[in-house]
Amino acid sequence: MHEQLWRAYQNLQSQSIEYLLRIQDENLLLNLSNSVFAYLGEWEQPEYQARVAIVMLNYIYYKNKNVNEKIRDRLPKAQ
Secondary structure (H helix, E strand, C coil): CHHHHHHHHHCCCCCCHHHHHHHHHHHHHHHHHHHHHHHHHHCCCHHHHHHHHHHHHHHHCCCCHHHHHHHHHHCCCCC
């Protein structure tokens, strides 16, 4: 899914509405990645958790602190 989202970014102009809609898909990908990360933790699969963590870091690393906090607020809280 990560690679497909990046391909979609490459095919869109940064000023288009479609591009803005794809940006919102990052939150969906982060939510899914967070769920997969937790699932892999239950099955004690740290090598796969690391791969998922890298994907998650690609989407939050270059964002400023305010954006990161908003993204974290959107993620479901761990129970």
